[in-house]
Amino acid sequence: MSNRRNFLKGVVAAGGAAVAATAVTTRAEARETRQRPPEALGLLYDATLCVGCKACVAACKQVNNNPAEFSTVDQLWDTPLDTSGKTFNLIKMYRSGTMETKDTEENGFAFMKTSCMHCADPSCVSACPVSAMTKDPKTGIVEYNADACIGCRYCVAACPFGIPKYQYDSPTGKIGKCELCRHRHKDGLYSACAEVCPTGATLYGKTSDLLVEAKRRLALKPGSTAVFPRGNISGGKDQSYENVVGNYLQHVYGEKEYGGTQVLKLSAVPFQKVGMPNLPPEAAAAHSENIQHALYGGLMMPLAVLGAMTFVAKRNVKHDDADGDDQKGEN
Amino acid sequence: MAANSNAHHTPAPVGGNLFNTTTLVCGVLIAIMIAVLAVRFVFGLGAVTNLNDGYPxxxxxxxxxxxxxxxxxxxxxxxxxxxxxxxxxxxxxxxxxxxxxxxxxxxxxxxxxxxxxxx
The missing domain is CATH 1.10.287 (Helix Hairpins)
Structure with a gap:
């Protein structure tokens, strides 16, 4: 009796040690949060330049063949209240008190663009069980393949920005999200939202160029006049113009968040107040994949558990023809 | 423990009427399920589950x-x-x-x- 107890304890301890050893060895080769590819494409949204005209929202609808969505009784205009399976880009408004001055936290208002951030290490790609959501290794665009998608909505639940959206009104609904107008790239065109933006608040280009431009703006003196590019910063014709420098927070949102995102944002109102979550520099995808790969790497944990159970089963088997002491055993 | 305690019992039919309270209640539930699925396959998941992007x-x-x-x-x-x-x-x-x-x-x-x- 006491022998068996000790033996079982030994088995459990051995199994536990095997699992622990597996976890330790796999963690040693744990993957880090992935960084942006060098040629990553993205957008720079400058909330202080945005005038809230929503030309980008209309252009996005047009080039993605999305229908209007109504939130008013008269149903005259496209008035989506949030991004959806048919609205990939939206300008939202921050309002405080009397709303007297733009880009002021108290008694002011501000705009913020809501669209895919194209994370360096996207949670939606990590969560997708069928690789319908992928990240292009060169451009870094987080792409969606409707033919591979099974509609499980894991990406909807996984995204910290709440970006992939599902079409709940269709029996064969797709996921809808910004893909940086990658279907227009082959025609030499770039993201429609940046193309139509009259003030350059949404700027398209390589994220490395956009980051330099964002840092340049943060170094400018608020209230002074400076030149701002429009359209595509990494090519195309020069459409720059002069405007007043905003009262920026000294923070490029997306430079470090989640290992960096390819869409960068500047704002005068704290980012949490305009709907951008406070995220650590490590991506959740790296964390969750490390845990899962530690547990299931090389099938070591299942094999250890199976081995322990087989051992217990073997030890507990009593054959019908067994004689002697076993027959009078406690069982 | 008796030596034959882990022997199989001889299989035997359960008996009784197929249409009893249990099967009828289950039948009604199955009919409701088929109706719900029919709506789901016409109008999508949102129509029958009230799911949205906040609660996917x-x-x-x-x-x-x-x-x-x-x-x-x-x-x-x-x-x-x-x-x-x-x-x-x-x-x-x-x-x-x-x-x-x-x-x-x-x-x-x-x-x-x-x-x-x-x-």
């Missing part, structure tokens, strides 16, 4: 995964008790428990197919 998973996932897997777990726990830990006195429970497991995993597997949104 709802009660269907609870039924698929949580209830279905929990049903299925019971059979395997009893099987482990009997066959791994060799507690033969519980052997009469194994067959009904494994049948419940079969239903549990079938419920989970079939249920999740209808919850998947892209057919």
């Amino acid at each position: 998973w709802g009660i269907w996932v609870v039924v698929d995964v949580v209830i279905g897997s929990a049903f299925a777990c019971g059979g395997f726990s009893v099987a482990m008790l009997v066959y791994i830990f060799n507690k033969g006195q519980y052997h009469p429970l194994v067959r009904p428990a494994l049948l419940a497991s079969l239903f549990g995993y079938t419920l989970a597997g079939v249920g999740v197919i209808f919850d998947l949104g892209r057919w």
